[in-house]
Amino acid sequence: MQSKDKLVMRALGGETLPTPPVWMMRQAGRYLPEYRATRAEAGSFLELCYNPELAAEVTLQPIRRYGFDAAILFADILLVPQALGADLWFVEGEGPRLSTVTSQADLDKLGPVDAIHDTLSPIYETVKILKSELPAETTLIGFAGAPWTVATYMIAGRGTKDQAPSRSLIYQNRPVFDALMDRITDATAAYLIKQIEAGAEVVKLFDSWSGALPGALFDQYAIQPAIKIINQIRAAHPGVPIIGFPRQAGEKAEAFIDATGVEACAIDTSVDPAWAARVLQPKACVQGNLDPLLLITGGDALIKATQETAAAFANGPYIFNLGHGITPEADPANVDVMLRALRG
Numbered sequence: 001m002q003s004k005d006k007l008v009m010r011a012l013g014g015e016t017l018p019t020p021p022v023w024m025m026r027q028a029g030r031y032l033p034e035y036r037a038t039r040a041e042a043g044s045f046l047e048l049c050y051n052p053e054l055a056a057e058v059t060l061q062p063i064r065r066y067g068f069d070a071a072i073l074f075a076d077i078l079l080v081p082q083a084l085g086a087d088l089w090f091v092e093g094e095g096p097r098l099s100t101v102t103s104q105a106d107l108d109k110l111g112p113v114d115a116i117h118d119t120l121s122p123i124y125e126t127v128k129i130l131k132s133e134l135p136a137e138t139t140l141i142g143f144a145g146a147p148w149t150v151a152t153y154m155i156a157g158r159g160t161k162d163q164a165p166s167r168s169l170i171y172q173n174r175p176v177f178d179a180l181m182d183r184i185t186d187a188t189a190a191y192l193i194k195q196i197e198a199g200a201e202v203v204k205l206f207d208s209w210s211g212a213l214p215g216a217l218f219d220q221y222a223i224q225p226a227i228k229i230i231n232q233i234r235a236a237h238p239g240v241p242i243i244g245f246p247r248q249a250g251e252k253a254e255a256f257i258d259a260t261g262v263e264a265c266a267i268d269t270s271v272d273p274a275w276a277a278r279v280l281q282p283k284a285c286v287q288g289n290l291d292p293l294l295l296i297t298g299g300d301a302l303i304k305a306t307q308e309t310a311a312a313f314a315n316g317p318y319i320f321n322l323g324h325g326i327t328p329e330a331d332p333a334n335v336d337v338m339l340r341a342l343r344g
């Protein structure tokens with residue numbers, strides 16, 4: 001099957017399909033026993049990310065189990081900071097930790113953009129393996145974190161609730177913040193271009209914390225970096241569809257689509273599907289936004305919400321997905337319930 005004939009590619013090309021293609025954020029993850037087994041075999045989360053055979057294996061697991069229409073490369077948005085020279089480690093049961101960047105001296109310790117591929121080459125290898133092993137009809141999605149979201153982890157050294165350390169740096173040392181953003185922006189474009197060259201058919205930019213940007217700064221730090229990245233990708237590989245995920249941007253998602261020209265906009269659980277269908281869908285394919293909590297609670301509420309979400313977007317280009325990643329507590333059987341409700 002040619003890439004352009006795959007269901008996800010057709011939706012991204014603007015086609016309205018009778019049954020929407022479907023995949024899930026974090027579809028390779030701890031809710032699956034086979035993921036937990038492969039992660040144990042790898043030793044740690046980071047060793048899994050940098051082991052092309054095992055990273056490809058966990059990417060394929062949810063495809064085998066559920067027949068999703070897309071596979072997302074197994075990696076993490078925090079590999080880019082690591083490739084730029086930040087220290088990165090995961091504290092079991094807590095989450096990521098990084099060495100922080102809050103001054104010119106910290107910035108000077110980071111390496112050049114060209115050097116990132118030394119660290120990231122196993123990721124490109126994973127993409128190559130997936131390209132040859134995925135079923136013919138499955139679309140392969142590459143990804144990276146958007147610069148603001150990646151910067152929040154580099155500045156705070158961990159995940160935070162409200163991104164206060166990063167907003168503080170904007171107010172206290174704008175030149176350092178801007179220089180960090182520029183470095184991440186160029187690294188992200190270079191990283192995504194290499195993923196495409198290795199076989200990714202689509203790329204997704206995760207701006208998980210865009211909702212924490214003060215409104216007046218959304219254009220400068222969510223939209224403008226996305227434009228720079230997209231321009232570099234389009235110059236190298238015109239025609240590769242791009243999915244933006246300006247999470248919790250609310251109605252600013254419209255300006256995001258207008259300014260960046262993304263083929264698709266992923267929406268989080270807070271977005272009203274009727275609004276998104278009316279305002280966003282005429283401009284781009286929409287992807288989302290079932291509440292991931294329903295995959296824990298299941299039952300009739302899951303069936304009803306799945307069908308209502310799909311119905312809201314039935315008159316335009318649409319990819320069914322969750323509003324955020326599936327959680328470790330989700331019941332794998334509920335994913336089958338969701339798929340039956342969607343596909344009949």
Ligand code: 1CP
Nearest residue numbers: 025026027028029045072074075076077095159206208325
């Ligand atoms: O213990 C484990 O096995 C680790 C859990 C885990 C997984 C499965 C992490 C740590 N990352 C991932 C994989 C991952 N991360 C993928 C690929 C697989 C897939 O989707 O199937 C992707 C696309 C991501 C993206 C990612 N990582 C984002 C953006 C999307 C989002 O969730 O908003 C973010 C913010 C991260 C950072 C990160 N990595 C891992 C955790 C627990 C976190 C969040 C940390 C925090 O904010 O506290």
